[in-house]
Amino acid sequence: MRLITALWFVLAVACDARAQTAPSLTVADVDKIIGQALGEAAARGTNNGAIAVVDRVGNVLGVYAPNPANIPLLTITSGRGIPANNGLEAVNILPATYGALAKAITGAYLSSSGNAFTTRTASQIVQEHFNPGEKNTPSGPLFGVQFSQLPCSDLARFGEAPGIGPRRSPLGLSADPGGVPLYKDGQVVGGVGVLFDGVYGLDLKIEDYDQNLDELIAVAAQQGFEPPADIASRITADGKFLTYADVDKRDLKSTAAVAVNPANYVAVAGYTPAGRRAGAAFGTVGAGLRPEGRVEYPAVDAWVLDDGLGNNRYAPRNGLAPAAANGGLAAAEVRTIVSEALKVAFAARAQIRRPLGSYAQVTVSVVDAESNILAVARTPDAPVFGTDVSLQKARTAVFASRPTTTSELRAVPAVTLIPGTLSTPPLASYVDAAQALLGPTAFADGVAFSDRAIGLLARPFYPDGIEKQPPGPLSKPYAVWSPFNDGLQLDLVLPDIVARLDGSPPPPQGCTALPRSAAAGPGPGPTRLANGLQIFPGGVPIYRGSTLIGGVGVSGDGVDQDDMISFLGLHNAGLALNSGVGHAPKERRADTLDAAGLNPRYVQCPFTPFNTSREQNVCSGK
Template sequence: MKPRWLAWPLAALLAACGGGGGPSDDSGCTGSCATSNPQRLEVADVQRVIAQAVDEADARGALATIAVTDRVGNVLAVFQMTGADPALTVRSGRNTGTGLDGLTDVVPSSLGAIAKAVTGAYLSSEGNAFSTRTASQIVQDHFNPKERDQPGGPLFGVQFSQLPCSDLTLRLADATSAGPKRSPLGLSADAGGFPLYKAGTVVGGVGVIADGVYGLDLDIRGNDSDLDELIATAATAGFDAPQDRRANRITAGGLSLRYSDVGQSQTATGGRSTLTFAQASAQGSLLSVSGYYLAPAIGTGTRFGQAESGYQPSTVPAFADLDAFELVNGAPRFPPIAGTDGLLTQAEVTSVLRNALLNANHLRAQIRRPVGSLMRGTVSVVDTSGVILGVLRTRDAPVFGTDVSLQKARSALFFSSPTLGADLNAAGSVSYFIPDLGTATTPPVSFADYATALSAQLSPATLTGGFAFGARSIGNVARPFFPDGVEETGPGALSKPFARWSPFSTGLQLDLVYERIVQHVGFVAGLGVPDVGVGCSGPPAPALGFATTVPAKLDNGLQIFAGGVPIYRGNTLIGAVGVSGDGIDQDDLVAFLGVDGAARATGTLGNAPRALRIDTLDVPGGRLRYVQCPQAPFVDTDAQNVCQGK
């Protein structure tokens, strides 16, 4: 049975809004409140969040650094208590000494707090509230962590998104309130970052660093009493996520997610702090952070869904009936355009975006409440050079998916490209600065070695465009175990061996952008190095000891979890599409059926021919997956296995 696209009333896409931004069981908001009842963080709200955090830290004899952002990543304030550690240590708990794992007393604490606040804001929506503890659960080598023979987390690799060098995210220097803004360390998996809500809609995030460690929870089988999380919990009083939207009310793969190991009742202040910001200011001060925040002004947040936030209803006539949203900064940023390589036409790009949202608007969500809500996500299309040809979003899609959808499109393109091997060989090498940024202290890792490993593990033809990769396929060989989750095996070709792997050192994904992250940290820390440029690609900086040339197709980094597919005309690669914002099977479906729908509408493009797809290749350990769609995905039809045979 085909989905009844035209019969679905627009009213069913728009949910009623309820009141209440506190810890109510159900706010009543399911996606429309941000536009029907716009909310933002006011200066007094930011002051209250900071004062509550300071009061809790003081009650515990702790000294904290606190950051508050709005929903699109504008840093509204950074406050550091007098005597707080100015720098933190990145520590996975696995003592790998690779990647970012082990950087000691060099990363400013303010960057950890900002990354946590951004994560809480970016991962959340009116349908779900996720924290940095949620992130920790879903980015590790097993899901759940410590459960042997289980695959990696569903968002394995998402921590290296929103990168400081991304060409999609905006910056403080852009002098605009529009988002999404970049994050200094990507997304955080260290407990102590939460979303902030008003009247049922996300208005921002808060992040806290007080224990001096930027890490994650390797074992979730018990409840922690984490200092950062306790202080951040106290900070959210009055801006708590609705109980029914929190991660612990949501399942993935049959497993309940985690939101927080503590509640207001476990805090020293009990959610009843009366400390004023003026009183809190006697214990510290607002702190300028290069590239993010200029003290002493406290910012006012943006109203999400309004042009000021960088997200607004689409102005493209072809999307008028889709309840679609676009990115804007004065003018629309990424309306549909033709490929710069002359392959995809503007009409074809428009058709892919339109058909992707047609599917999303009828697709049952995995990570949203109430049960039966529609999937919310972002769709990005690129040409064979990785140039952005269009970005389109559903209502209330989490902000993180904006950058990630583009990463997925570019990653599927990169690995399906006939120049994959040449691009990896030309990328050079990378060495790690452990324990500080003085001198690279590890032997260089050659990117040519990743190409060699991929050729050996799969086929030499993978390096010359002989196979089409979905983002899911890339993830299959980017895990520390291959097959995924089976500990008795070696790593995937794009990963490090488990002894040298951690969420702070994932393999090719981090190695490509490691130098850009380190350079940015050095810039913020005042070490006399320039900030990274817009776009992660470009030549290395030998004066800084750098040797990595990031491929131009990956200008906002590589992503290694599902939700992207290449686009073909016959046997010719002509672009790619990426989707992010919900469960990974939902993301896969929207990308795959978006191309399939465009193929039916235009007759000029399609998904990769079946014979080219990497899931046709027999390899030791079993075939890779190309896409994986939910079995009965739509809310308005009983159709099953809708991706099968396409």
């Protein structure tokens, strides 16, 4: 098929009628939000920091600095006393604007019409125990999510001009209280992030109620844009309530907004020019996420990523590695895998959504065996963070299951970024530790790893959560471990994050120094983990017979739901296709390994998970 040059660029913009009614933030809204934040800051006697407002897909609508000539620096710290030269711990060279941006994006990306999550929620679910501080409990369900939406991602959009999303974040997702979502008519329209206290950290003690300055200002900023009460603070995971915020409007000291000074909307290189602007309406071509229209996926109400011109950015295509003609995934197979996974989501009872009985809302990504993206699609109200994370999960499952992983990690040397402050070890150190635990052929023998299995090796205690046990081989030792220094996940991308602290664009091949896809042909094919490693459940490798041909990742609901949707989606697709596509042979799965007397779990599905049936052990035996 050949297209003439002119036609290539003349593309119809398909406007979705439903999306016309989606609420969005106006410039007046942005001023109001900022003014309310300034009012609370003034009432608390502080006037130096940064406030950021973004829309639901991460477009920066304004970054406000009350004192633009003297924007304070933030200090990254977990509060565990870990010195510099341990990941991002003790880094104090970044302006508060970066922290505010990451917090605003987190509030927007983690939330939906069914759940309102904040950076305080994030803090609760990324630490070594869930709940934090409860000894010998497993790690948080979204352990590792902080290193997503990275500034080097090959999927996330970037640049100062607003446009389609999802957009990148300078520091990934934030667990520092003071980032909250913004709602209109019960729908997420964005997020606001505040950094006035100079600390970019997290909450180690969740059993108390903090009067956190940033959170107080953020809650003040949010007045008039709050989520429905039913979807904040009433959502559980593992029987534990997920915290929304430690303060509410009764704690505020301010009584009125302060007039904003338009000149104080500052530029942040690589993210926004000076000034403020309106947000995109979610669900439109202009936002970059919109209904698919049941053309590509006729059986499900799928949404897809749009290039801003009316085109699906990641419509199903043939795999490159292996090539479809050589046993790789064919576009029709990719389409079936995505469609079957979405069917499972639409049938599944959501874990993190209200009202009870809602279906799960997720994003599904499929890649080939060299991490080339073959398709991305989602349910309508899936939280935006799952776009990038589902792709991370698909790539992680593939990367860990490839027999070349050992050699590829060993080839990445130590990097000193700022002497005495920022460095990474040779990644061979993780391979050595993995082989000490799993045997000398670990990550070189083609064992199939799910994201759940990999994640268990990336916890600061092995087995997960058991105090005084040694770290998993892909983790830092607990003495220096924190969500800002978690091991292989961060060390793979730390040089890329640091290289983009000036706002520079991502490299065309994406994150990490790992090899690029050779099958993508000459040029910047994606690296093996082009948007970073992910270490919480929800992805499995795809096989044809015993040959690794790709991976599928799912993100957006509870991790057991994500796990089930990826696992059953692939299983059901295999049944529908009858072409040999399916899971790894059982004898090759990671749960057959003896890892210090334990078998790393491959998948964990919820009990009686469907709204549509009473089936109980839905993944058993598959």
